[in-house]
Amino acid sequence: MTTSLTNSQIAELTALSADIPTEVRHHFVRIDGLRIHYAEAGAGEPLILLHGWPQHWWEWRQVIAPLAQRYRVICPDIRGLGWSEGSGGGYSFERLARDLVELLDRLGVDRARVVGRDWGLVIGYRACLNWPERFDRFVALAGVHPWTIDGVRPAVFTRPWHVYALAALGRSSALQAALVRRSLRAWRHRGRFSAAETATYLSRMRTPSAHLATIDFNRNVLLHEVPHFARHYRMIRLRVPTLHLNGACDPLSDGVPDSYRDYADDMRLERIPDCGHFMPEEQPQWLADRLLTFFG
DSSP, X not given: OEEOOOHHHHHHHHHHHTTSSSOOEEEEEEETTEEEEEEEEOXXXXXXXXXXXXXXXGGGHHHHHHHHTTEEEEEEOXXXXXXXXXXXXXXXXXXXXXXXXXXXXXXXXXXXXXXXXXXXXXXXXXXXXXXXXXXXXXEEESSOOTTTTTTOOTHHHHSOHHHHHHHHHTTOHHHHHHHHHHHHHHSOOSSOOOXXXXXXXXXXXXXXXXXXXXXXXXXXXXXXXXXXXHHHGGGOOBOSOEEEEEETTOTTTTTOOSGGGGTBSSEEEEEETTOOSOHHHHSHHHHHHHHHHHHO
């Protein structure tokens, strides 16, 4: 099922795992022909944590231990990011959601709880919409929901201007690096990323696979996903019980409407106090407690 780690990967991932107060295991598995990395901790029922951009599995480092006391916590690196291989294309919400479902298949998991932040949020929504029978509960973090077009204020779509910049000009390595640095600085409200933390994320974002994944994902959002949901949102219904959490001070999610109420069987939208876009690192204890309460 899995392929072996190289010595350099073992050293790099072991160093990142050293300060996490529980054993973290690292594996690779083949999905859609790609070598996909995931970190794993704990035992019990499976709980999937999907990271956002411009980060990787390590963004969950402060919540892995409390969650692993109750669950088998699985933190994949999205294709092209972190230590996962990238591809020429394959960054539609549909394909990325299929990566998640295929990971469950590879791991022999029939049903799971899932948390997704930023890129992970859109993957989680698409997976729960397409394969509701595979997910017990879903927590969406830091973003818009699929029915945002219904009742939205224009600023919700104009505020994330980085999407437009990366889609149009993302082939510039200098621009991508500048936007990565800016996002880590400007989207965080509580605390700051240290120089070492910033370097940890920047080092993986400088890889060719992450560079291309960033371009393809953002172009797909503008050219395909936004038009698709604008046309079809009335026909989309969410069956999986869902909790959507946005930081009260997140510049990217302010003003998301409550129109989801007409399209979801069991969903609520809440705001995390004193928090920006990076809630697993800004409010880790608050988030861990809320997840444990919601998942039961």
